[in-house]
Amino acid sequence: MQTIDHDVIIVGAGPTGLMLAAELALAGVDAAIVERKPTQARVGGRAGGLHARTLELLDQRGIVDRFLAQGKTHPRVSFHAALDIRDFPTRHNYLLALPQERTERLLAAWADELHVPVYRDLEVGAIACYADGVDVATAQGKALCARWLVGCDGGRSVVRKLAGIGFPGWEASTSWLIAEVRMTEKPVLGFREDAAGRHAMSMLEDGETVGVVLAGRAPDATGEPSLDELAAGLKAVYGTDFGVHSPAWLSRFSDATRQADAYRKGRILLAGDAAHIHPPLGGQGLNLGIQDAVNLGWKLAQVVKGMSPDALLDTYQAERHPAAERVLRNTIAQGVLRRPDARTAVLGEFVAEMLAMDEPRKRFGGMISGLDIRYDLGYDLGDGHPLLGRRMPDLDIATADGPARVFALLHDARQVLLNFERPGAFALEDGGERIALIDATFDGVCELPVIGVVPLPAAVLIRPDGYVAWAGDADDAGLPTALQAWCGVRSLGIR
Numbered sequence: 001m002q003t004i005d006h007d008v009i010i011v012g013a014g015p016t017g018l019m020l021a022a023e024l025a026l027a028g029v030d031a032a033i034v035e036r037k038p039t040q041a042r043v044g045g046r047a048g049g050l051h052a053r054t055l056e057l058l059d060q061r062g063i064v065d066r067f068l069a070q071g072k073t074h075p076r077v078s079f080h081a082a083l084d085i086r087d088f089p090t091r092h093n094y095l096l097a098l099p100q101e102r103t104e105r106l107l108a109a110w111a112d113e114l115h116v117p118v119y120r121d122l123e124v125g126a127i128a129c130y131a132d133g134v135d136v137a138t139a140q141g142k143a144l145c146a147r148w149l150v151g152c153d154g155g156r157s158v159v160r161k162l163a164g165i166g167f168p169g170w171e172a173s174t175s176w177l178i179a180e181v182r183m184t185e186k187p188v189l190g191f192r193e194d195a196a197g198r199h200a201m202s203m204l205e206d207g208e209t210v211g212v213v214l215a216g217r218a219p220d221a222t223g224e225p226s227l228d229e230l231a232a233g234l235k236a237v238y239g240t241d242f243g244v245h246s247p248a249w250l251s252r253f254s255d256a257t258r259q260a261d262a263y264r265k266g267r268i269l270l271a272g273d274a275a276h277i278h279p280p281l282g283g284q285g286l287n288l289g290i291q292d293a294v295n296l297g298w299k300l301a302q303v304v305k306g307m308s309p310d311a312l313l314d315t316y317q318a319e320r321h322p323a324a325e326r327v328l329r330n331t332i333a334q335g336v337l338r339r340p341d342a343r344t345a346v347l348g349e350f351v352a353e354m355l356a357m358d359e360p361r362k363r364f365g366g367m368i369s370g371l372d373i374r375y376d377l378g379y380d381l382g383d384g385h386p387l388l389g390r391r392m393p394d395l396d397i398a399t400a401d402g403p404a405r406v407f408a409l410l411h412d413a414r415q416v417l418l419n420f421e422r423p424g425a426f427a428l429e430d431g432g433e434r435i436a437l438i439d440a441t442f443d444g445v446c447e448l449p450v451i452g453v454v455p456l457p458a459a460v461l462i463r464p465d466g467y468v469a470w471a472g473d474a475d476d477a478g479l480p481t482a483l484q485a486w487c488g489v490r491s492l493g494i495r
């Protein structure tokens with residue numbers, strides 16, 4: 001093994017890698033990114049927006065306003081039908097339309113502020129894993145070494161392949177051609193359905209470039225499509241090729257759906273598309289990746305800093321694998337509902353009718369927006385408080401320092417023990433530097449998306465990712481277990 005260069009090397013400066021790097025830097029860990037592209041510029045559109053839970057995570061770090069300033073909010077998310085989430089109890093009860101390139105640039109700027117080194121123009125081609133570190137070699141001849149390696153290198157992840165991690169799933173059954181082009185004829189904007197599927201054309205912000213999506217392409221189509229292929233496809237669907245010319249880019253995507261069978265192998269971890277791929281229905285992939293990063297970041301930081309045993313990293317797979325699996329399954333279901341045959345259309349009508357009802361709308365809206373996630377904390381939740389394993393709502397509380405929002409307490413990614421009981425009910429004997437103990441009062445309603453109003457517990461332990469690890473009062477015997485499991489702290493004095 002070579003000399004250690006960084007605590008953590010992240011392969012890939014996509015949204016997942018950038019978010020993870022920033023989370024690690026925020027926790028004081030020396031993390032660096034290796035990226036094969038020379039700049040952050042992204043050719044070709046991908047994700048169109050950020051969902052409510054992702055926005056909440058950015059809000060927890062105090063950077064959401066940067067994203068809101070550049071995007072446009074829409075009150076509906078999509079699962080087969082448009083689902084209005086305006087009545088969801090969150091400050092971000094919408095989808096933020098924001099092109100992926102802007103999301104990446106904002107994340108890159110944040111990582112830069114946190115002094116994350118990004119080694120560009122370097123393509124990772126080989127790795128060697130040892131008991132206490134990982135060597136990384138690039139095609140350009142640069143060698144690096146880190147204690148931990150995280151593959152955030154997209155669906156074709158080299159890290160995943162080199163680590164020998166399986167990627168089982170569903171082969172593509174169809175594919176789409178996607179492009180941004182100019183046209184000499186007037187485009188037919190909106191959707192068009194035929195036996196091949198649902199095609200679409202939209203006018204971009206500049207008023208001249210047309211976004212085109214053609215469905216029903218061969219499942220095994222690979223490589224960058226040509227302008228001729230696009231022109232022929234347009235002619236087959238619309239009867240004209242609209243005089244298509246000057247492509248900004250042309251690409252494809254398919255409904256292949258796969259998930260890594262392990263998110264960790266020794267000192268190698270996977271996150272984002274490297275760990276899961278699925279068709280972009282409902283616009284969830286980038287959101288999943290950012291949420292993986294926020295789940296992994298603080299755990300890896302605690303392990304690197306020796307605060308927690310590396311078994312804490314197993315909870316990353318235990319929590320995020322099921323979360324992604326659920327998204328994979330919902331995209332498969334959405335794909336089937338889009339099949340262009342008359343019988344499926346009838347099924348789709350019934351599903352749409354069901355989704356117009358209040359309860360299903362809330363459930364599916366909660367799922368697509370990521371607000372309904374409940375992590376299995378590894379201990380029996382039994383009759384436990386409904387907040388356990390769920391996101392802590394952003395309550396407006398009063399503290400000794402004045403009014404505060406719960407999310408603001410998470411800006412520096414620390415553990416927070418929020419005490420609503422009598423002030424001073426808890427005292428930290430061990431781990432005071434790891435846990436912010438805050439006495440607070442709250443006189444509003446504590447409401448969870450999908451679930452509804454829940455009682456306010458006497459106290460809550462909120463993890464750096466904003467999920468509740470414990471809820472109870474000062475006498476609750478579960479608190480030491482939770483403190484040890486999530487904070488690596490043994491004792492907390494209770495007055």
Ligand SMILES: Cc1cc2nc3c(=O)[nH]c(=O)nc-3n(C[C@H](O)[C@H](O)[C@H](O)COP(=O)(O)OP(=O)(O)OC[C@H]3O[C@@H](n4cnc5c(N)ncnc54)[C@H](O)[C@@H]3O)c2cc1C
Nearest residue numbers: 012014015016036047048124154272273283284285286287
């Ligand atoms: C058509 C389309 C529409 C989509 N729409 C949405 C949407 O609306 N909402 C949504 O949430 N998601 C959407 N997605 C999915 C989203 O784009 C991905 O989930 C997201 O980009 C994943 O981010 P990532 O950082 O995990 O991987 P990527 O974005 O793929 O980034 C991986 C990075 O790793 C680098 N890299 C790869 N290999 C190496 C190597 N060997 N060495 C060094 N660097 C390497 C790459 O250059 C890249 O920068 C869409 C995807 C497609 C195709």
